Amino acid sequence: MKVLITGFDPFGNEHINPSYQAVQLLELEKKEIELVKKELPTVFARSIKVLDRTIKEVKPDIVIATGQAGGRYDISVERVAINLIDAGIPDNDGDQPLDEKIFKDGENAYFSSLPIKAIVKKLREKKIPASVSNSAGTYVCNNLFYAMLYLIDRKYPDIKGGFVHVPYLPEQVLTKRNTPCMSLNDIVTALQIIVATACTTKKDILLIDGKIC
Amino acid sequence: MKVLITGFDPFGNEHINPSYQAVQLLELEKKEIELVKKELPTVFARSIKVLDRTIKEVKPDIVIATGQAGGRYDISVERVAINLIDAGIPDNDGDQPLDEKIFKDGENAYFSSLPIKAIVKKLREKKIPASVSNSAGTYVCNNLFYAMLYLIDRKYPDIKGGFVHVPYLPEQVLTKRNTPCMSLNDIVTALQIIVATACTTKKDILLIDGKIC
Amino acid sequence: MKVLITGFDPFGNEHINPSYQAVQLLELEKKEIELVKKELPTVFARSIKVLDRTIKEVKPDIVIATGQAGGRYDISVERVAINLIDAGIPDNDGDQPLDEKIFKDGENAYFSSLPIKAIVKKLREKKIPASVSNSAGTYVCNNLFYAMLYLIDRKYPDIKGGFVHVPYLPEQVLTKRNTPCMSLNDIVTALQIIVATACTTKKDILLIDGKIC
Amino acid sequence: MKVLITGFDPFGNEHINPSYQAVQLLELEKKEIELVKKELPTVFARSIKVLDRTIKEVKPDIVIATGQAGGRYDISVERVAINLIDAGIPDNDGDQPLDEKIFKDGENAYFSSLPIKAIVKKLREKKIPASVSNSAGTYVCNNLFYAMLYLIDRKYPDIKGGFVHVPYLPEQVLTKRNTPCMSLNDIVTALQIIVATACTTKKDILLIDGKIC
Numbered sequence: 001m002k003v004l005i006t007g008f009d010p011f012g013n014e015h016i017n018p019s020y021q022a023v024q025l026l027e028l029e030k031k032e033i034e035l036v037k038k039e040l041p042t043v044f045a046r047s048i049k050v051l052d053r054t055i056k057e058v059k060p061d062i063v064i065a066t067g068q069a070g071g072r073y074d075i076s077v078e079r080v081a082i083n084l085i086d087a088g089i090p091d092n093d094g095d096q097p098l099d100e101k102i103f104k105d106g107e108n109a110y111f112s113s114l115p116i117k118a119i120v121k122k123l124r125e126k127k128i129p130a131s132v133s134n135s136a137g138t139y140v141c142n143n144l145f146y147a148m149l150y151l152i153d154r155k156y157p158d159i160k161g162g163f164v165h166v167p168y169l170p171e172q173v174l175t176k177r178n179t180p181c182m183s184l185n186d187i188v189t190a191l192q193i194i195v196a197t198a199c200t201t202k203k204d205i206l207l208i209d210g211k212i213c
Numbered sequence: 214m215k216v217l218i219t220g221f222d223p224f225g226n227e228h229i230n231p232s233y234q235a236v237q238l239l240e241l242e243k244k245e246i247e248l249v250k251k252e253l254p255t256v257f258a259r260s261i262k263v264l265d266r267t268i269k270e271v272k273p274d275i276v277i278a279t280g281q282a283g284g285r286y287d288i289s290v291e292r293v294a295i296n297l298i299d300a301g302i303p304d305n306d307g308d309q310p311l312d313e314k315i316f317k318d319g320e321n322a323y324f325s326s327l328p329i330k331a332i333v334k335k336l337r338e339k340k341i342p343a344s345v346s347n348s349a350g351t352y353v354c355n356n357l358f359y360a361m362l363y364l365i366d367r368k369y370p371d372i373k374g375g376f377v378h379v380p381y382l383p384e385q386v387l388t389k390r391n392t393p394c395m396s397l398n399d400i401v402t403a404l405q406i407i408v409a410t411a412c413t414t415k416k417d418i419l420l421i422d423g424k425i426c
Numbered sequence: 427m428k429v430l431i432t433g434f435d436p437f438g439n440e441h442i443n444p445s446y447q448a449v450q451l452l453e454l455e456k457k458e459i460e461l462v463k464k465e466l467p468t469v470f471a472r473s474i475k476v477l478d479r480t481i482k483e484v485k486p487d488i489v490i491a492t493g494q495a496g497g498r499y500d501i502s503v504e505r506v507a508i509n510l511i512d513a514g515i516p517d518n519d520g521d522q523p524l525d526e527k528i529f530k531d532g533e534n535a536y537f538s539s540l541p542i543k544a545i546v547k548k549l550r551e552k553k554i555p556a557s558v559s560n561s562a563g564t565y566v567c568n569n570l571f572y573a574m575l576y577l578i579d580r581k582y583p584d585i586k587g588g589f590v591h592v593p594y595l596p597e598q599v600l601t602k603r604n605t606p607c608m609s610l611n612d613i614v615t616a617l618q619i620i621v622a623t624a625c626t627t628k629k630d631i632l633l634i635d636g637k638i639c
Numbered sequence: 640m641k642v643l644i645t646g647f648d649p650f651g652n653e654h655i656n657p658s659y660q661a662v663q664l665l666e667l668e669k670k671e672i673e674l675v676k677k678e679l680p681t682v683f684a685r686s687i688k689v690l691d692r693t694i695k696e697v698k699p700d701i702v703i704a705t706g707q708a709g710g711r712y713d714i715s716v717e718r719v720a721i722n723l724i725d726a727g728i729p730d731n732d733g734d735q736p737l738d739e740k741i742f743k744d745g746e747n748a749y750f751s752s753l754p755i756k757a758i759v760k761k762l763r764e765k766k767i768p769a770s771v772s773n774s775a776g777t778y779v780c781n782n783l784f785y786a787m788l789y790l791i792d793r794k795y796p797d798i799k800g801g802f803v804h805v806p807y808l809p810e811q812v813l814t815k816r817n818t819p820c821m822s823l824n825d826i827v828t829a830l831q832i833i834v835a836t837a838c839t840t841k842k843d844i845l846l847i848d849g850k851i852c
Binding site: 286287337340341342344382383384386387390391392393394395396398399423424 | 499550557595596597599603604606608609636
Binding site: 438493495496498505506508509510512513514515522524525533534535536537543558560561562563564565567568591630632633634635636637638639 | 651706718748
């Protein structure tokens with residue numbers, strides 16, 4: 001089984017991006033899973049092109065994209081990507097689209113095809129805070145997540161795909177007051193669990209999360 | 214112009230629901246807008262039936278549904294409803310569907326047809342904290358919001374519709390530590406502004422919000 | 427009975443200060459309480475001088491000082507003032523003392539002589555979020571609170587005194603994400619309750635607050 | 640140089656206490672520092688007795704007490720202990736004193752004699768979120784911190800002492816929504832830095848913290 005896992009480069013005022021930092025350090029115990037890592041630019045248009053090209057080359061069974069969600073408390077396993085770009089800040093190429101569709105002919109939204117609740121359950125069993133998230137935002141992360149599921153829908157029907165947001169690292173919050181973070185070590189462990197669970201779970205479980213909105 | 218505005222009854226551990234409390238107190242200055250108010254039960258199936266029946270009877274030009282979003286800091290003008298029920302707690306009839314579609318033949322998501330950014334801008338001009346929200350959750354609020362847009366799509370193509378989440382009232386957070394709230398007076402004023410802006414805005418504006426995720 | 431109530435002028439990046447705004451609007455129902463209002467400068471040295479002079483002139487029975495605590499969720503009835511200035515930002519005269527004592531011959535700390543728990547209980551009964559706070563910070567608010575209790579200890583033994591922090595107003599958080607606020611109306615009502623409770627409570631009550639730290 | 644470092648046992652609804660867990664794992668690189676570890680009961684009266692007896696036996700140069708501060712985001716180096724017990728929940732012996740003095744003949748407050756700002760600076764240099772805290776609460780942590788400084792003042796004038804609060808561990812927040820935590824590894828590293836900095840710093844530095852209250 002082959003897994004493509006991606007992370008982003010730093011954006012905004014940050015000098016690091018925990019998503020690709022963790023991907024870089026990721027090593028799997030199970031040798032039957034082949035892992036391909038790719039850093040994506042935090043750029044609306046180019047990140048999609050690089051993803052599409054990489055999927056074509058790598059031919060993965062599963063694609064897991066990861067990104068930084070500054071201000072979140074836990075590993076956020078994203079449930080749904082929406083057909084919308086609404087950039088609060090410019091991307092790394094200086095583009096800042098407002099209220100635009102990602103693909104004009106795409107669905108309004110696509111749902112992750114990863115076993116998101118099985119992943120959350122397994123992460124918590126391993127003592128890593130995690131939850132299902134119902135919004136990947138409207139910036140480059142949602143853009144890439146949506147494009148992945150659109151491409152899967154159109155061109156790669158046998159691939160499973162999803163997106164995971166990770167919190168800031170401790171070093172990113174030193175001068176930000178009351179901002180949560182997660183250690184790099186825990187994020188790397190989380191990615192190991194996510195990859196393993198995605199590869200071995202046939203059918204997602206029902207897990208009551210307690211969130212209302 | 215006729216506006217149907219709804220709120221929900223109390224649910225969970227709460228004895229009040231600020232959404233219908235505010236709707237009840239709502240009065241408009243502009244006499245050319247006819248306002249119809251309706252309290253909906255916090256029940257997945259019944260709230261949709263009551264909404265559909267009320268739309269049929271009232272024949273509004275605009276439908277604005279409101280609900281309580283405990284823990285949020287501001288008036289959240291919802292952007293998108295997703296085709297999913299995932300109930301963290303039972304509804305007021307004791308039903309707790311997990312990972313179910315709302316309408317099997319519906320789109321994955323529908324976008325609000327209210328001028329959401331013009332509304333946010335106007336609220337802020339009137340000194341009321343507000344923002345666009347990209348998730349109405351997966352409980353009865355999203356369920357009703359999705360059903361409204363599904364019904365509009367299928368049966369009432371000339372109606373505009375959307376959803377607004379309001380914070381807890383001060384009296385609801387007295388024993389909850391560090392939980393934000395908004396005064397009933399400000400919520401009522403917000404609803405006045407929302408109705409007026411929805412009725413008078415032809416085309417939504419572009420507003421940079423600064424949120425990433 | 428005569429009550430001196432003070433608020434501060436705006437400081438930092440704020441254009442308003444809810445503390446004196448609320449004091450200005452404060453009116454009492456009980457006509458047997460004489461209320462004297464005073465705006466203090468957000469300046470370490472001068473605020474103390476103005477307070478001392480005003481106490482001498484007014485000869486109040488009770489002094490209640492109020493200040494803005496941006497980021498707090500509720501009315502914070504302060505319990506203790508410490509003999510320390512440690513200014514995170516300059517005061518309105520440009521002074522920024524670091525790790526200095528307020529009065530070299532003062533106690534390490536003084537406790538409020540207001541009935542702080544009776545006040546919190548009464549505020550909650552009137553549906554206003556409130557709690558006892560164990561730190562007034564190390565900026566101008568704590569400086570004034572400490573000086574008030576020092577002056578009472580040395581010069582005005584018959585006066586009761588205390589300090590109350592109030593949250594931001596809604597208009598102050600429009601562009602601050604996820605920051606709590608309280609309506610001016612609720613803050614004014616809170617001050618009415620605080621003054622009345624301070625004047626009528628002979629002995630403070632025991633109230634379990636549930637906070638650990 | 641000899642350092643006594645303490646942590647508490649679990650209390651409230653928690654099954655673990657990160658403070659003594661971290662103390663247990665603590666090892667120092669510098670062999671010239673002799674480290675003595677002690678677990679204290681989360682009990683108002685007994686924790687003081689155990690501390691006093693242990694100081695008498697161990698004869699440390701420095702005492703560093705640590706405790707859990709659930710809900711805090713970073714390593715909180717406490718500045719001041721106040722002469723007050725006000726227990727939001729019972730201690731582990733079932734005692735819940737309200738508004739009582741710790742020592743009737745003690746000062747209103749004592750200040751830490753550790754180099755608290757040098758410690759915060761060093762922690763941040765090592766990428767561990769940290770700040771000076773102006774309140775250790777009114778529960779067993781403040782009680783022990785106050786008693787330590789009282790005992791030093793009365794009986795052990797040559798000892799330096801202070802208190803450090805640590806956040807929840809990740810495993811403690813799995814079912815608490817939006818609650819910050821810190822990895823055990825980072826807490827252990829923080830304690831190493833704190834002990835080393837306490838032993839080597841002659842005079843505390845001036846560090847602007849940016850906090851107002």
